[in-house]
Amino acid sequence: MAREKLNAVKVRQSPAGKYGDGGGLWLVKRDKDTGSWMLRMSVHGRLRHMGLGSIAEVSLAEARAAAQKWRAVLREGRDPIQERERQRRDAARNLHLLADVARDAYEARQAGLKGDGKAGRWFSPLEIHVLPKLGKTPVAEIDQIAIRDVLRVIWKAKSATAEKALQRLGIVMKHAAALGYPVDLQAVDKAKALLGAQGHEVQNIPSLPWRDVPAFYASVGDGSVTHLALRLLILTGLRSAPIRFMRADHIEGDVLTVPAELMKAQRGKAMPFRVPLTPEMLAVIEEAKRHARDGFLFPSVKKGVISDATMARLMERREMEARPHGFRSSLRVWLAERGCPRDIAEMILAHSVMGKVEASYQRSDLLDIRRSWLDRWARFVVTGKDEASVEAPAGAEVIPMQAVAHG
Structure with missing residues (x-):
């Protein structure tokens, strides 16, 4: 020393x-x-x-x-x-910022999202409503007060979006914890308690009355990608993603098989879905093939496929209140008013109406019965003329789900 x-x-x-x-x-x-x-x-x-x-x-x-x-x-x-x-x-x-952790969490989940999450729906509630204010905050400093303050402005005005943002933020916080960052995993739940009840009513997506569908269908007949996509969406009753990401190899004969990753999950698990193709649907698909690129029937102008907003913008430009997703409602109401059994109508729209026990008994997807109803719907959409009630195909037996024995 x-x-x-x-x-x-x-x-x-x-x-x-x-x-x-x-x-x-x-x-x-x-x-x-x-x-x-x-x-x-x-x-x-x-x-x-x-x-x-x-x-x-x-x-x-x-x-x-x-x-x-x-x-x-x-x-x-x-x-x-x-x-x-x-x-x-x-x-x-x-010092790991919330924006960085959120992006990492999104990328980790991307492969499990529809179309690899390219539409941006999973990330957008965070990107629009949370990250502009909290993105540069270290994730370890995110608490219930910060979350409450950032979501309070949309908690009641945009309740569905606020719920999604809160749910996504919860996933991000769990991802941060998995990375070893010192976060409060209860912050999201505590923020929800502080935000209180939303007191909202679910707003349905505006739909076109089924009687007006034929006129609209006729108006989208220029053969463009957008018009053809709208036509097929109307005819099939499918959601946007299965149409936009449709590939020629999804079709075999007169049956379209929508991959599980393009279907909305039912009870937490998405399943492939078969769609019976009517002559009118096949004609639309055949016309769409001339636009095909990289295997997709409905490509965008630049790359990839048309966006979810492309079809909606067409309707917006026409100053229509209805949106593309609303055509599912148009079809559902038409089916109900024409006497289609509820279980068949729900199956046409790929809704899950069976419990586990019922599903174990009901092994068929009732393709031929659904084809009859969709063929009648297509003829109505194209001609504007309705027909008598649909009869079940020869040899087919319609079993109401509620009548199936439980055990």
């Missing part, structure tokens, strides 16, 4: 060499103008040297304070160098 203490002048003017300040603190000068601080100590019987920074950035007083701090750690039986590394790791962990 050096006997003479350093001072600011010695630190500044001393030539190259090593100069002790006592207590294991040393000044190491490379030349007159440059040098660094070093703390020498014995850790568990081993001589260790711990750098404390350069003289250009750390003053003598700061070096002495740092040396005192790490000597206290050593007296507690801990290795100061290992302890400093641990603190640095913790600090780095705490």
Whole structure:
């Protein structure tokens, strides 16, 4: 240990060499103008040297304070160098921003989303309503107050979107915890409690009255990708994704098999769905094949497939209140008013109407019966003329789901 203490002048003017300040603190000068601080100590019987920074950035007083701090750690039986590394790791962990973790969580789930999440629906509630205000906040600092404050403005005005944003944020927080970041996993639930009841009514997507569908169908007949996609959406009653991402190899004969990843999950699990193709549907598909690119029947102008908004914009430009998804409602109401059994109508729309026991008995997807109803719907849509009620195909037996024995 050096006997003479350093001072600011010695630190500044001393030539190259090593100069002790006592207590294991040393000044190491490379030349007159440059040098660094070093703390020498014995850790568990081993001589260790711990750098404390350069003289250009750390003053003598700061070096002495740092040396005192790490000597206290050593007296507690801990290795100061290992302890400093641990603190640095913790600090780095705490600086992970919510925006970065949210993006990482989204990418981790992307393969399980419809179309690999390319439509952006999963991420958009966060991107639009949460990240602009909280994106640059370290994820470890996100608490229920911050979440409440950012979602309060849309909690009642845009209740469905707010619920989605909260649900996605919960997933992001769990993802952060899995990465080892110190987050409050209860923050989302506590924020929901603070936000209180929404007191909202679910707003259905506007639909076109079924009597007006033939006129609209006739108006989208220029053979463009958008018009053809709308026609097939109307005829099949499918949601947007199975239409937009339809490929020629999804079709075999007069049956379209929609892959599970393009179907909405029922009870947490999406399943492939077979659609009987009527002559009118096949004609639309045949016309769409001339637009096909990379296997997709409804490609966009630049790359990929048409967006979910493309068809909606066409209706918006015509100043229509109805939206493409509403044609499912048009079809459903038409089926009900024409006497279609509820279970068949729900199956046409790919809704799940069976419990586990019922599903174990009902092995058929009633393709031929659904074909009869969709063929009648297609003739109505094309001609505007309705027909008598549909009869079941020869040999087919319609079994109401509620009549199936339970055990």
